[in-house]
Amino acid sequence: MAIPKRFEESFADITALATRFGENEAAYLSSKYQEAEVRQDFLDKFWLALGWDIYHQEHPNPYEREVKIEKSVMVGDRGKRADYAFYTAPNFLQARFMAEAKKPSRQLENQYDCFQAMRYGWNSNTPLAVLTDFEQFIVLDSRYKPTVERSLSGILEKFHYTEFGDEEAFRKLYYLFSRESVGNNSLEKYVEGLKKAKGKKTAKAAPAVQIQPVGDTFLSELDVHRENLARAFKRSNNELDGEELTEITQRTLDRLVFIRFLEDKLVEPSDIIDRLGKKSGSPWRDFANEIPRLNQVYNGIIFKPHAILDSPNFAPNNKTFDEVLAWLSHKNSAYDFNSIPIHILGSIYERFLGKTIIVSDKRAKVEEKPEVRKAGGVYYTPEYIVRYIVENTIGKLVEGKTPDEIAKMRFADIACGSGSFLLGIFDYLIKYHVDWYSGGARTLLSARLRSSA
Template identity: 55%
Template sequence: MSDFDEAHRLVSELVQDFRAHEHRYLSPEYQEAEARKDFIDKFWKALGWDVDHNIQKNPYEQEVKVERGQDQAGARKRADYAFSLTPNFRDVRFFVKAKKPSVQLENADDYFQTTRYGWNSQNPLAVLTDFEQFHILDCRYKPSIDTALSRAVPSGKFHYTEYLDAEKFARIYWLFAREAVVAGSIEKFAADMPKPRGRAVQRGLFPGGYQSIDEAFLDELDEIRADLARGFKKTNPDLGGEDLTEIVQRTIDRLVFIRFLEDRLIENQHLVASFGDKGTAWEDFIAASRKLDGVYNGIVFKRHAKLDDRDFAPDDALFSAICEDLSHINSPYDFNAIPIHILGSIYERFLGKVIVATDKRARVEEKPEVRKAGGVYYTPEYIVRYIVENTVGKLIEGKSPAQIVEMKFADIACGSGSFLLGVYDLLIRYHTKFYNDHPGKAKKGEVVERDDGLHLTLQKKREILLNNIFGVDIDMQAVEVAQLSLYLKLLQDETPGSTRAHQLEFHETLLPSLNKNITCGNSLIGTDILERGYVFYGFRSTS
């Protein structure tokens, strides 16, 4: 019996079970968690995926990431299933959103959420299913609630009784079965999908002119920067270009970081959406910044001499409108689905421009060095990964955490931190695999057990970051972004429970200061610098 025939047999058994007790399964009392356990998990297992992690135990080396949380009123949860392929576990190939069968599957909100998962992770397809129905959605367009219901793939809707038809089931199997995805089924399918016409055409990287997440978000950040620059200058005419560049970026960094905390469910409140509810958007924003600084620390929320000054008075209506557009309610961006390295590449290009101010106006221009070079050039993530795995990866191979703690990895022209982020990610994955392979060697406070295996604690990830990662760049804005990216990586898998537990146990803020690790300076120095008494934090002479 072929893999396809076996899958069809297993799914046909699920169909018979569902049909025999359809009245119960379509009852509102039958919950999503039950549907997933009874049918949806088994459906994907039949297609060859290790949903239960019977084979892949290491949580950082699992092809199927399963989110067991439930929808919260007024909130957006993470995608229920994220599917990837060995060894690129971070590269999601497609997402699946699950619902309970009693819910009408074809609704704008669920279509919007599902397509946003795919678009933000740069995947052309996603699936929305309750087992009774199976809908394949086109994620190449920038998500919009107004057009969400038009995103179903032609002939991509199936009723569970159609799974019995081998020909119709084959359309699902040869697109989403593990063996099919390995063979490039999704890419081939997307290449044959209808191309946009007329006003639907967008600038970007997807075949056919669809705008990718990085292009779209960069465009939005550019618009926000220009609006904030003009608004800040209008109400604070004494601000020069350098100050405007700095405080506008810090404002944007805070908004992005808050949205990250919201979408990762680390913060339960939707702060960005609430700014301006009482007509005091800027005041609310500054108050939240002070509160978040006390919880998180780090450069992002630290008090800024001009930005946090009580006399600084921006246009409140303008800032309120920006927050409304960027809020979880209206924004197409899902910061739980956007890979952190994508955010880094966006910021790399974002930093290629500065704000130039005259007596009354402010405008955004390319930096002279960027203009001269013909644009910003950044290293693609797959090249970063290859270099890191074949340098740092080879260096730490076979070593224990106790040996690695003595090692220092530095990028002396780190920019926005793409290589540092790659090294930090590798170290986290290496330590996690080590402790899952040797659980008896983990010390107290280094790991925590979850449903899918052992995870590093926040404290252990802080320790790795402070002990191993160092960088220097001459551009202070780049240093700020590098620190921001590393902070996002540090918090990536945290939850409200894990962050609260850390605070109760260690009585400290969640983020360590990276001012001694990632610093602003010129790496081109003379040999006389040692004679001047400079001290390099974390390093010692080997002579």
């Protein structure tokens, strides 16, 4: 099936899909008809009809695919992956929107499914998210931190499959989610229109929920828990000075966040944080007992034994530690570390490192480091600037070189911070090697050799 290029073609293809669904509606709404089937029979074809390269015909390079399709992965009773992530060239690192698929037999407009789709969108830093079973197509606002209780209020648009054959209704959907429209920033223009409309209605009233990107929200909440944890550590261990308190508080949070990262990436098979306290009755004791195993597996500084933190006699206030665990617990959490772009995680960590804990008597508070305060804050290089600099430095340096020649090269960023440039270089080299082994770079090298002969 060729990728449609025009509205008329898309309308005809999706109308045909809707007709087919209607003719066999009872079978498709049966509980026996599964999500994997509706994706194959309808949703993949739906997105293809909107112009998306769903089968990677135009973008065979696995690192430059505009549609990333995940197999449904369930751990316990939770889905761990958005079903579709959509990208546009040249930036294949930042998704434009996410879509979550469900089987048609369920009532789609429910709190948890809407929350799940919004959660994928918010963590991926996309303005909108889609929830669909083909029978229904729901557009959700993913600019806000999602909660189960408020998820239904995030519904912005709803389409029923019977409307897909209505040209006027379909036109609205097409000019919002077709590949051509998304490439022309249709989603951003749509939410900008929402701001203007809301401003007219509530010019004098403050909105109940403010738009806050996932990185800013997570860092703000992380700072609150860091200060509370530092105070709890200080109350239980009054001899700790500011440097020690900064180190052990940061190490504790580093461990917990990294564990949650491993869970969301499916590296760790079970929900470690959720079951802390269920074995011994003490969450802190279970946490301490888990560290040696993790240190053996990951062998890094995060889980390396710490003289103060891992002492048998060290323990924080249980209530404070429980609050941190509840915040990071997977159950109904707004955060999904599998979806948060790596450059946003880098920005969070770099700003996190820019603060320290100041102590006086039994009190502790978080403040910016003096050098950060003097500089006016921590500055993190945006991903698109990293990509531009890497392409015009490392890109020109390795251009036309063979993998063996590149293997002899070394790349360093002495003041790397959270490593954004090193990650950018690694990503560029991966793509370069994929292109080389698929023939692109060798063709370039042959052409250069011929021109110099």
